[in-house]
Amino acid sequence: MPIYISASELLLGAGDFLTIYLFGYMHRTFCEKRKYMIDRPWLVPIIYLLDWCMLFCANLQEIPPLNLLAMISSYLIPLFLVYYVKSFRQLTNFLFYLVGVMATEIVVGISSGYLNNEMGFRTQYERITPQTALLMNFIEMILVLFICRFGSKEKDRKSDNMIFLLMAMPFVSVALIVVDMFVLAVGKYENFNSGQFLRMAVLLVIVNIAIFVILEKYTELMRQEMELVQEKSRLESDAYIMQIAAKNMKERLQSAETVVQKDRMMRHDRRHFEALLYQLLEDGRTDEAKKYLSERLALEPKGIQKYCENTTVNAAVSHYIAWAEKEEIQTTVSANIPVGLSVDDMELAITVSNLLENAIHACMKLPEKERYLKLTAKYKNQLLLEIENSCEGKVPLDEDGHPFSNEKNHGIGTRSVVSFINKTHSEIYYIAEDNKFKVRMIL
Template identity: 30%
Template sequence: MNQMALLGNILRMTVTCAFPIALVFEMSRFPRRRRARAAMAAVFLTAASVNAMLLILAGQERMKQLYAAVLFVPCIIYLLAAAKDWPSQHLFNFFTAVNAVYLISILSHFITGGALEGGDKAVWLDALMRGVLSALILFLFVRYLRLPYQFLAANMKKGSWRIFAVIPFCFFALVMFLGLYPHVRTDNLLAVAFLYVILCFVYYIIYQVYRSTYELLTLQRNTELLESQSLALLKQIEAAEKSERELAVYRHDMRHYLANIIVQLREGRVEEALEVIKGRLDEMGEPLRLSAYCKNPVVNATLALYLERAVRAGINVSVDCDIPDILPVDSAELAIVLANAVENAVHACCRMTEGTRKQIKVHCVSRPQMIFEVVNTYDGTILFDEDNLPRAEDDGHGTGTQSILAFARKYNAFLIYKTEGDMFYMRMLINYD
């Protein structure tokens, strides 16, 4: 093999090592993604170096046969040590990525018309085509699939991943048997391509299951929040009706008490008049207090419910909300966002050490743009992903953050999370049309 052909094959091998590592990184959940990115780069360099040595010393065929094993060992070892996913999910992610590599190689073969038979330049053309296809698949996954996939990864049971992991592994084994063992074969490339057509169909079914589950979980979450809002509204309606009834009785009886007091004062019996007033105040008891945070009844009811929970948890609550009846967004959807934000704030405060300051602030303005923020104290460490979204610390959490993000995308709102000292900020700006 001449030098140009060797360099072209090393470039192809580098692309086919970099792509699955990058895809596995995007599919996996790490508590510290920046550190994980550097570690996965080290995994790539290790695998690429070993495969380059195999290519030079043992030849291209042996390198192709051992390529997946060389990639598998450092990648899985690191994932088991650092990622938050189940071991069976690591297998699903890895073999899905490797199958994608083989699919890219087949697509490149058909797109270039089997150009590898054409010499050194054809090797470089194939490497370029593989790089383009790899970048396209990574972009599509990151742009459209990563968030729902990782959300489901946090909510799917361990047993489900064991079943799903079998699918890409079986296809990988078939491809190895048909195309690489006992030696590299190209005469049955159509059969392997047909296998990948079936695999794509299977993954489409899996995607539909993912999507349905994601929508179901999101709908379930929003339904629970709407039920909480309905209960809060009913509670306030009942309190208002009770208040109206009590006020009607007070107004009816007040004439008699005032007449009695006037008589006592005219006759100079001040002490007796004061006793009448004191007796009436004792009968009235503690006045009914309705939480009134803003003018919008739906949002107000939601804030009243969730902030009441914060107060019961011993959290100091401060509210300054200017939310009118008429909003540029759906009131129920905005109430869900605030409910999620306040609930997340309550959870963060409840996880704090006993005796530390626990505080939640809710601030909203409606002009010239609608801006609202929920601020809370916290301790520990809050991790952010590359989209500056806070990452859930425990499996099964993070749904509220995704719901807030969906709202921001729907209304083209500006959403930001940040920390300053011991305070965590969630701020959103909604432009009026």
């Protein structure tokens, strides 16, 4: 037996297909796809196709409550099956869409004559012309594009409670339209006033547009405020880290200065000691001379290796190179870092310390024979500093090109380095290769 499809059913099926496509567009705009759907992309079109079948079959019954329920279900079912729903905002956008569509149908229904006091619980699709269907579809597309263009993409639930009353407005609007349509369907309006329905539809659309604009503006202000709070927290954290690092660096500088002073004193007394030692040897008192010499050598301070002219940076380099050598790391240093740079010497020394410390930690994960660290610094109008070290595998970099680690209490040094780079308007580049890592800094 052949199946005949009327023109009105064909228009209805095409309109429902467009509706499902627009629903999918809204889903993609405001939501993130579930992982198992990403792994099975063929499943997504099947879900939407079945969704269209459900909507089309329900609309063929021409029962307004069933039509509304089918529209709501056809939006929610693929939304929860295919995507993550992380905020009420994603549902509110659909309610704004629903208000616009229902108001449009009221206006078109009154204009075409199928919305009247005798309609009952039937939708008269045969009275909808192709021109009317195209107009409704066009308005539907404009509505979805407007919501997707200006609607907030915020996926954080923190703002939901604060704007709950504003988000409830489209729900109230839908409820008002449904109640009025129900009253009209059961014939409770003895004197049907089409102007009253038109005014209600236009008023609800205007109110919901105003609520939508206020909601988005308020959300944007909240987002900016949250960003300011986060930025303030980050700056306070960076300042605290820099304070701790500066304190440690001052202690190293004081220790270095103590060593230098002690070395100067011993150099001053050396002439007298050498004269005493000579006299003891002249007198044949060899054992006594050895004893004094042994005691003198025990008191001899370990000198600070001079790697560059900048005393503050040199103290940091000397400390970490000594540590590296103690850990059996082969070190190579060629550093031309002068005094009088345009950046603060203490902050530069802290930054170099963080980079060297990260390099040493990376080397210590390898066997001793594979450990090496190279520090190169050249100055000509600007300072170019490069640190290269061996490492285990390939160091992962984040989206900004900075190294990161999931280990607890890691990443503080990198944040301190980034803070220094941003403050001094300098540049830094991390280069991760197999079993080798480089960092280049230009000041």
